[in-house]
């Protein structure tokens with residue numbers, strides 16, 4: 001599931017408004033609450049948004065002046081207060097640690113350790129101890145000791161909910177969630193805190209009930225004798241004044257959460273000994289501690305079974321995965337990056353909706369050498385009038401421009417790489433010096449982003465060839481880095497035996513496009529294509545072939561696609577196969593076929609005679625490949641074109 005940014009920003013806006021309200025109600029309207037709790041509520045509302053706002057209003061916001069003491073008595077509200085108090089510190093530590101570890105590029109499993117330590121430290125040393133020390137007798141060390149175990153139990157349960165939420169979402173389909181610069185990261189943190197709050201709540205209720213932890217308290221400003229309580233303008237201020245004394249009294253014994261402790265039998269809340277007396281036995285604490293540790297362990301084991309926790313934001317941060325890709329705990333980061341979508345923000349050029357690829361590239365002549373310039377870049381390309389893909393393109397077109405030369409020509413081809421990743425170009429089918437052949441890391445260093453490489457060779461063979469990326473071709477060629485390379489014979493007699501009137505190149509391709517993101521189509525779970533193109537367009541936007549009865553058509557099929565063998569079938573009479581992979585077929589060996597299996601990398605040159613007038617289909621015979629995302633438009637789709645024959 002990819003969550004649109006407007007939903008994320010909507011959530012952040014709600015969280016901001018909720019936080020503003022809670023802050024205003026606490027500090028301006030002076031909800032009669034301990035200062036530490038006021039800050040706790042503000043932080044927790046920042047993280048949990050409207051969820052915290054609801055909890056605040058239902059559990060802690062004084063419904064009418066003077067009612068706070070009574071209002072907060074129920075145990076469930078005390079539990080909420082205790083959880084807020086704990087999570088505010090823990091979550092702050094975890095979120096800061098998560099942002100720092102992500103920025104440092106540390107693996108997820110180290111993130112968890114750092115986050116646990118930071119969350120616990122923040123919760124214990126700052127939120128519990130520092131803020132609570134006055135209530136706990138004034139000694140900071142004493143406060144640390146008194147709150148250590150309750151804080152630890154609560155932290156375990158919080159992490160038991162928050163860690164798996166973070167791991168499964170951060171390393172899910174949309175790994176922008178691993179980047180603190182992305183809004184999704186903060187949304188995942190927000191959800192993680194909500195889940196962590198939920199899992200930490202039960203143990204907090206238990207601890208409040210057993211007098212191990214404070215819940216909610218009422219704290220009212222002590223009215224100075226002889227002076228009216230401050231001129232509060234709001235309704236019921238008279239009520240406030242009436243309760244000024246009660247307030248002070250409440251503050252005195254405020255140390256023990258709310259009302260329940262009164263009947264909780266916890267004796268030691270006298271004026272001096274401000275330490276809470278736990279209403280539990282050691283074995284009881286021990287078994288609850290055991291359960292929280294188990295919950296935490298499961299909270300880490302669970303995601304570790306599902307996602308690869310050895311990966312970091314540096315490895316896969318920002319990657320958006322195809323919806324059906326199977327990612328397991330041992331899927332390498334490189335595999336994920338390879339199958340991830342093109343980041344639409346990298347698009348540097350948007351081609352016109354009706355732009356066509358395979359435009360003939362004119363060379364410059366330099367001392368008898370034909371100089372061609374190719375430049376790779378990320379573009380937006382229409383495969384249909386209403387369907388755009390992000391593509392890797394040569395010279396801003398899909399397929400790349402046609403390089404058309406004559407047998408024996410000396411070629412110099414400058415390739416400039418403007419992709420976000422390295423690339424190379426392979427001249428498919430040509431015999432040339434090994435250093436000019438193109439396979440990345442085998443015959444050459446890949447061309448880094450911003451760099452160039454010059455290929456120079458003589459086109460020694462006539463026929464139908466093509467060029468394509470040979471650096472991660474499973475990704476780059478699938479994204480559109482291919483183009484036709486046609487070498488005309490120096491001796492025109494070579495193909496006189498199969499005269500033709502029209503000459504058409506058909507380059508096949510498969511695409512995977514969903515929700516506006518383009519993934520490299522692959523024969524892998526989650527990578528199967530849902531769009532198919534001839535020369536960069538799907539039917540009905542493929543270019544029809546216009547002929548007259550009696551004319552002969554030469555079709556040069558190029559298997560520029562990556563995955564399927566496409567049985568290309570023609571209506572209205574068979575093809576005659578005249579060349580295969582650039583090699584002429586002897587006249588006495590030329591097969592007649594109406595269906596030719598065009599596999600990846602293959603070229604088939606065929607002659608088709610227009611025998612009768614009408615609209616004759618030329619299409620792949622895997623019916624799914626003649627649909628657009630499983631939809632047939634105007635009778636077909638995808639790998640379909642029409643040979644329109646007139647009298």
Ligand SMILES: [Cu+2]
Pocket residue numbers: 564565566567620621622625639
């Ligand atoms: Cu097909």
